[in-house]
Amino acid sequence: MKRIKSNLKPLADARGLSVRQIARDIDYRFESVRQLYNDESRQFPRDLLDKVCNYFHCDISELLVLTEYEIEQKEPQE
Numbered sequence: 001m002k003r004i005k006s007n008l009k010p011l012a013d014a015r016g017l018s019v020r021q022i023a024r025d026i027d028y029r030f031e032s033v034r035q036l037y038n039d040e041s042r043q044f045p046r047d048l049l050d051k052v053c054n055y056f057h058c059d060i061s062e063l064l065v066l067t068e069y070e071i072e073q074k075e076p077q078e
Contacts, residue, residue: 005067006039011056026051 023033
């Protein structure tokens with residue numbers, strides 16, 4: 001199965017930027033940027049994606065990547 005994954009952490013780490021600094025620089029809510037950084041976002045606000053892509057001078061395909069992952073199988077309960 002595939003899922004969309006945020007690539008913000010590697011982008012930020014490569015430039016030595018903190019989540020707080022990015023949020024300040026793009027004038028966006030820290031919590032939303034933190035969730036994107038930690039790949040915890042359930043939704044991706046379009047304006048946040050726009051600001052982050054412009055900030056890093058990158059394409060959306062560099063910020064959000066499609067990755068393979070396995071679904072954990074739950075053991076039947078007895």
